[in-house]
Amino acid sequence: MKFEGVIFDLDGTLVDSLEDIADSMNSVLQGCGFPSHDLRSYKRFIGNGIKNLVSEALPETFRTEELIDKCYNFMVEKYRYNFVNKTRPYDGIAEMLTELTARKIILTVFSNKADELTKKVVKALLPSWKFEAIIGSSNDIPRKPNPFGALLISRQLSIAPENLIYVGDSDLDMQTANSAGMYAVGALWGYRTKEELVSNGAQYLLYRPLDLIKLL
Structure with missing residues (x-):
């Protein structure tokens, strides 16, 4: 062939891009008072778009459409300025x-x-x-x-x-x-x-x- x-x-x-994505999302989580995740977890979260990543990173009991949208906007803004740091x-x-x-x-x-x-x-x-x-x-x-x-x-x-x-x-x-x-x-x-x-x-x-x- x-x-x-x-x-x-x-x-x-x-x-x-794992570290830049993890750093950006962890910053969003910490800003909202939620626990952050290690790099191993982000290997599972990555791959299906940022909105899905945001949903996976949030605590399961807080995955409302409103909060996912809010954190997604925060994540996009944060990552836009940090996408080639590491x-x-x-x-x-x-x-x-x-x-x-x-x-x-x-x-x-x-x-x-x-x-x-x-x-x-x-x-x-x-x-x-x-x-x-x-x-x-x-x-x-x-x-x-x-x-x-x-x-x-x-x-x-x-x-x-x-x-x-x-x-x-x-x-x-x-x-x-x-x-x-x-x-x-x-x-x-x-x-x-x-x-x-x-x-x-x-x-x-x-x-x-x-x-x-x-x-x-």
Whole structure:
């Protein structure tokens, strides 16, 4: 099979944003008088958008729609100013992107992070590589595992889904890839486990970023 492009998840795949997200949300929780969480907990919370993260982080008995909305607004505002304090590309990402570019493989990003922040993170931390499409969640783009965004990228690039590799670190990414008819690849350096990736349809596993080149 000839692969012509790659769709990357962002958080937990290209960049490690765990600490900035945790710091921002813990600040919101503390400001509201609630207990904070450790990084291990945030590995579970991340992946399905900030609003879901806010809901998961709040004590279960306080998860009213009104409070979730209030804390979501606080979180978005806090994270908007702290999204690259500690966030960095994973080791090996730069070399992988350079090698893919040299092989004329098209690079794209599809994230459940808000579209505005997705574009800001890529611009700030991955400026040396050209991404033909960068898409986050919005009113027009439903969150993963809905494959709409992945299939939109396929249409924009005029590349058939079966000729696209989809790389992510979570169950939602593997479900999205398979629903879109793309080649599902799990990144083992991310926030979730090998078992989760395999049980949700990973067709190939990466132990380090440059392992992706073996598929080409």
